[in-house]
Amino acid sequence: LRREFEIVASSFITNHNSSNTKLFFGDIEFRESQSSFQLFGVNSLPHVRLVGPTAKSLKYDSDVMDQGDFSRLAESMAEFVESRTKLTVGPIHHPPVLSKMQLGLITALLLLCLPLVAKRIFAGETLLHDPKIWLSGAVFVYFFSVSGAMHNIIRKMPMFLVDRNDPNKLVFFYQGSGMQLGAEGFAVGFLYTVVGLLLAVVTHVLVYVKDATAKRLAMLFTLLVSFWAVKKVILLDNWKTGYGIHGFWPSSWN
Amino acid sequence: MSNSSTSDLLKPFKLKTKQQELLIRVSILCLVYILAFITRLFSVLRYESMIHEFDPYFNYRTTLYLTQHGFYDFWNWFDYESWYPLGRIVGGTLYPGLMVTAALIYRLLHFLRFAVHIREVCVLTAPFFASNTTLVAYFFGKEIWDSGAGLVAAILIAVCPGYISRSVAGSYDNEGVAIFALLFTFFLFVKAVNKGSLAWGLASAFGYFYMVSAWGGYVFIINLIPLYVLVLLITGRYSMRLYVAYNCMYILGMLLAMQIRFVGFQHVQSGEHMAAMGVFFLMQVFYFLDWVKHMLSDTKLFQEFLRITVTCAVAAGGIALGVGMASGYISPWTGRFYSLLDPTYAKDHIPIIASVSEHQPTAWSSFMFDFHILLFLFPAGLYFCFKRLSDATIFIVMYGLTSVYFAGVMVRLILVATPAVCLISAIAVSATVKNLTVLLRSKNKVAQIGSTKGTSSAKASSKASLDQSQPFQKNGAMALLFGAFYLLSRYATHCTWVTSEAYSSPSIVLAARGAHGNRVIFDDYREAYFWLRQNTPPDAKVMSWWDYGYQITAMGNRTVIVDNNTWNNTHIATVGRAMSSYEDEAYEIIRSLDVDYVLVVFGGVTGYSSDDINKIGGGVFPVIKEPDYLVNGEYRVDKGAAPKMLNCLMYKLSYYRFGEMMTEYGKPPG
Numbered sequence: 001l002r003r004e005f006e007i008v009a010s011s012f013i014t015n016h017n018s019s020n021t022k023l024f025f026g027d028i029e030f031r032e033s034q035s036s037f038q039l040f041g042v043n044s045l046p047h048v049r050l051v052g053p054t055a056k057s058l059k060y061d062s063d064v065m066d067q068g069d070f071s072r073l074a075e076s077m078a079e080f081v082e083s084r085t086k087l088t089v090g091p092i093h094h095p096p097v098l099s100k101m102q103l104g105l106i107t108a109l110l111l112l113c114l115p116l117v118a119k120r121i122f123a124g125e126t127l128l129h130d131p132k133i134w135l136s137g138a139v140f141v142y143f144f145s146v147s148g149a150m151h152n153i154i155r156k157m158p159m160f161l162v163d164r165n166d167p168n169k170l171v172f173f174y175q176g177s178g179m180q181l182g183a184e185g186f187a188v189g190f191l192y193t194v195v196g197l198l199l200a201v202v203t204h205v206l207v208y209v210k211d212a213t214a215k216r217l218a219m220l221f222t223l224l225v226s227f228w229a230v231k232k233v234i235l236l237d238n239w240k241t242g243y244g245i246h247g248f249w250p251s252s253w254n
Numbered sequence: 255m256s257n258s259s260t261s262d263l264l265k266p267f268k269l270k271t272k273q274q275e276l277l278i279r280v281s282i283l284c285l286v287y288i289l290a291f292i293t294r295l296f297s298v299l300r301y302e303s304m305i306h307e308f309d310p311y312f313n314y315r316t317t318l319y320l321t322q323h324g325f326y327d328f329w330n331w332f333d334y335e336s337w338y339p340l341g342r343i344v345g346g347t348l349y350p351g352l353m354v355t356a357a358l359i360y361r362l363l364h365f366l367r368f369a370v371h372i373r374e375v376c377v378l379t380a381p382f383f384a385s386n387t388t389l390v391a392y393f394f395g396k397e398i399w400d401s402g403a404g405l406v407a408a409i410l411i412a413v414c415p416g417y418i419s420r421s422v423a424g425s426y427d428n429e430g431v432a433i434f435a436l437l438f439t440f441f442l443f444v445k446a447v448n449k450g451s452l453a454w455g456l457a458s459a460f461g462y463f464y465m466v467s468a469w470g471g472y473v474f475i476i477n478l479i480p481l482y483v484l485v486l487l488i489t490g491r492y493s494m495r496l497y498v499a500y501n502c503m504y505i506l507g508m509l510l511a512m513q514i515r516f517v518g519f520q521h522v523q524s525g526e527h528m529a530a531m532g533v534f535f536l537m538q539v540f541y542f543l544d545w546v547k548h549m550l551s552d553t554k555l556f557q558e559f560l561r562i563t564v565t566c567a568v569a570a571g572g573i574a575l576g577v578g579m580a581s582g583y584i585s586p587w588t589g590r591f592y593s594l595l596d597p598t599y600a601k602d603h604i605p606i607i608a609s610v611s612e613h614q615p616t617a618w619s620s621f622m623f624d625f626h627i628l629l630f631l632f633p634a635g636l637y638f639c640f641k642r643l644s645d646a647t648i649f650i651v652m653y654g655l656t657s658v659y660f661a662g663v664m665v666r667l668i669l670v671a672t673p674a675v676c677l678i679s680a681i682a683v684s685a686t687v688k689n690l691t692v693l694l695r696s697k698n699k700v701a702q703i704g705s706t707k708g709t710s711s712a713k714a715s716s717k718a719s720l721d722q723s724q725p726f727q728k729n730g731a732m733a734l735l736f737g738a739f740y741l742l743s744r745y746a747t748h749c750t751w752v753t754s755e756a757y758s759s760p761s762i763v764l765a766a767r768g769a770h771g772n773r774v775i776f777d778d779y780r781e782a783y784f785w786l787r788q789n790t791p792p793d794a795k796v797m798s799w800w801d802y803g804y805q806i807t808a809m810g811n812r813t814v815i816v817d818n819n820t821w822n823n824t825h826i827a828t829v830g831r832a833m834s835s836y837e838d839e840a841y842e843i844i845r846s847l848d849v850d851y852v853l854v855v856f857g858g859v860t861g862y863s864s865d866d867i868n869k870i871g872g873g874v875f876p877v878i879k880e881p882d883y884l885v886n887g888e889y890r891v892d893k894g895a896a897p898k899m900l901n902c903l904m905y906k907l908s909y910y911r912f913g914e915m916m917t918e919y920g921k922p923p924g
Contacts, residue, residue: 145662151615180617196633
């Protein structure tokens with residue numbers, strides 16, 4: 001959040017060419033200035049506040065920005081400033097992801113190693129040719145997508161939440177369809193992958209094992225684990241979404 | 255005696271094994287075809303045969319125009335009845351595949367003297383094409399693995415909720431036809447690569463043309479196929495078949511795709527299509543190198559030549575791309591597709607794209623809802639594919655992985671991932687069931703072999719051990735088969751429930767439970783539109799929020815100011831401003847737009863919620879300030895509401911004579 005604040009401040013300065021000195025941006029560090037915190041009456045972090053020109057008391061006459069407005073970061077802070085002070089911040093200048101220097105360096109490196117890589121590809125010796133690498137890559141992509149990890153990344157969901165009623169308990173699973181927590185996604189993705197891979201292992205790897213009892217035990221283990229995992233996922237899904245999935249029988253049978 | 259006579263009678267009916275197999279396969283396919291069609295008919299049975307939602311009404315109206323005026327007028331149609339006074343160039347801003355298909359089916363039925371109304375054809379187009387998709391899935395599965403996998407794939411895709419969501423009867427939208435075109439194009443291309451024949455390559459080019467005409471998602475095809483070719487080249491699977499197939503498909507497909515005006519010259523100008531061109535040139539380089547290798551006999555010289563050529567080629571390609579992008583001839587990736595590569599881009603830079611509900615990232619429960627047990631079978635199928643690597647299995651693995659990844663980024667793209675997931679899971683199911691049934695049926699044969707080959711001791715001992723573990727193996731196989739059967743039946747139940755409850759609502763007719771548990775149907779929308787159609791002059795102009803634009807033009811047959819195409823944000827903001835201002839200001843705006851009627855959807859009695867009108871209006875006209883309408887930060891509509899809210903046009907129209915209405919029995923009115 002602090003970086004976003006800096007972006008807003010620097011954009012304001014560049015847009016107004018340092019001529020407009022009506023608005024100042026500042027930040028306070030807790031360890032250095034605890035008394036200032038008390039002056040403002042700050043209870044929780046992050047905290048953004050605007051003190052107007054007519055404010056007499058720092059604690060009561062200043063406008064606090066809502067926690068909920070932080071979602072759009074720099075843009076929402078600029079809007080907050082504009083709506084309370086009638087001063088425009090102007091367009092926000094985001095720093096580019098990779099600086100020009102880094103970009104130039106990366107392109108130079110790529111061009112240098114290009115002929116070497118091409119030759120090895122033609123010879124057929126690179127790491128890329130081993131099917132197992134591709135297989136593990138494929139399973140990873142599957143795990144990543146299906147567990148909803150993308151959802152967690154985009155929405156920046158936490159790993160777990162603290163239970164609102166009982167602050168000592170942690171909530172790992174979110175009840176309600178459409179949203180999920182971090183740990184939840186990984187747990188479910190793991191269950192899926194385990195079942196699928198066990199099936200594959202049983203069909204191909206188990207044939208090479210010589211001992212009959214070992215084979216039987218492995219089969220039994222696979223059956224039990226798969227059954228438990230599938231049941232768990234389905235129970236979890238029913239609890240989460242609250243749907244009662246049932247078949248349709250003809251009404252004349254009731 | 256009687257035995258021989260009955261067997262004589264049955265002799266002409268006794269089939270050889272191959273014929274039996276064919277009979278079983280054909281009957282299964284017929285049943286699956288019918289199943290795919292009837293499972294999508296829930297809303298037709300519950301309500302009636304009508305077009306759902308908002309976008310399909312535009313498609314319906316254009317199809318109507320096409321059947322009435324012919325193709326030339328349709329292709330050059332300038333629609334002056336929407337976006338008054340700007341109008342809309344319809345011919346150049348839509349994908350005509352769906353409309354042309356429906357019009358052709360209509361013409362065919364009329365030719366056979368079935369006098370059906372065009373609306374019935376439109377409503378049932380999507381289920382019809384879903385049934386065709388199951389057939390294509392069968393052939394595709396047969397191409398990748400074997401006919402057993404094809405049958406399972408057809409069954410799975412017939413009921414998969416991910417596909418049903420956009421292809422129920424009444425959902426007359428591009429996706430219904432596009433998924434069929436997608437799978438068909440992929441099937442034809444894989445067949446062309448397997449056979450190396452020019453005819454199949456030509457067919458795949460035409461399949462691609464159909465896909466381009468049907469849906470904007472063709473960008474997925476034009477990027478997946480070059481990626482697939484690149485992977486084949488890197489893993490050393492270059493062959494003449496690949497060369498023939500890809501060249502034919504790319505060149506012909508590109509030329510055909512440029513016939514669609516909406517696409518235009520994007521295949522040579524847009525950054526999203528450049529991958530295909532790059533791979534095309536790379537293929538030529540590979541062919542050239544292959545030919546040189548064939549001509550030269552000295553390997554050392556060839557290696558040198560190889561290195562120089564590849565470096566030059568890649569450098570030349572890089573320079574060309576750089577020049578193209580710098581000079582602006584090649585446009586960069588548009589925001590819609592760029593947000594797939596960098597999913598956090600849309601949230602920070604383009605809030606409009608990030609706010610559409612279909613573009614949200616997917617939680618795992620959505621995957622579970624749309625795929626059920628197919629998710630478990632997917633990694634197993636991946637493993638089977640890797641065990642039997644061929645050009646075709648590499649393709650399906652790539653399609654599966656890319657589409658599942660994109661489905662994780664955007665909920666809407668679960669639809670594109672559905673065929674891949676069904677196919678890969680079908681491979682897993684088919685291979686497992688095949689192994690199990692082979693085990694079940696192998697008991698007698700093994701016993702025979704064990705007795706005749708008693709000479710070789712090693713073989714005998716191994717066969718003996720097999721005999722010993724036979725009973726457990728058979729039981730185990732039976733148990734597993736029952737388990738598989740149970741799983742599949744649970745899948746079918748889940749799919750039917752999901753289709754019935756979640757995906758079959760027409761959203762233009764609403765249903766609810768009344769006080770005594772009876773079903774109450776709200777047909778207010780259609781009644782309102784018909785009132786407009788019958789009681790207003792034919793050249794009346796109607797102003798409403800853009801959600802209802804398509805429906806008003808299609809059903810009410812009147813000119814509207816803004817509709818769902820949302821191509822002009824300022825025009826929409828004008829309407830928003832009019833709705834949120836005081837009555838006198840609003841009257842000025844409305845007279846300047848020449849409006850005769852204003853349509854407002856009001857949910858005060860039923861609890862119906864909607865859009866943020868003043869946010870969008872305030873985005874263009876700073877006169878509209880959202881805090882003016884709020885009291886303590888929330889919206890209120892009773893006496894304690896902000897004065898601006900109480901006096902704005904929308905409020906006045908909604909609550910006109912509300913005081914005379916009874917809300918609940920026994921409570922005071924209004």
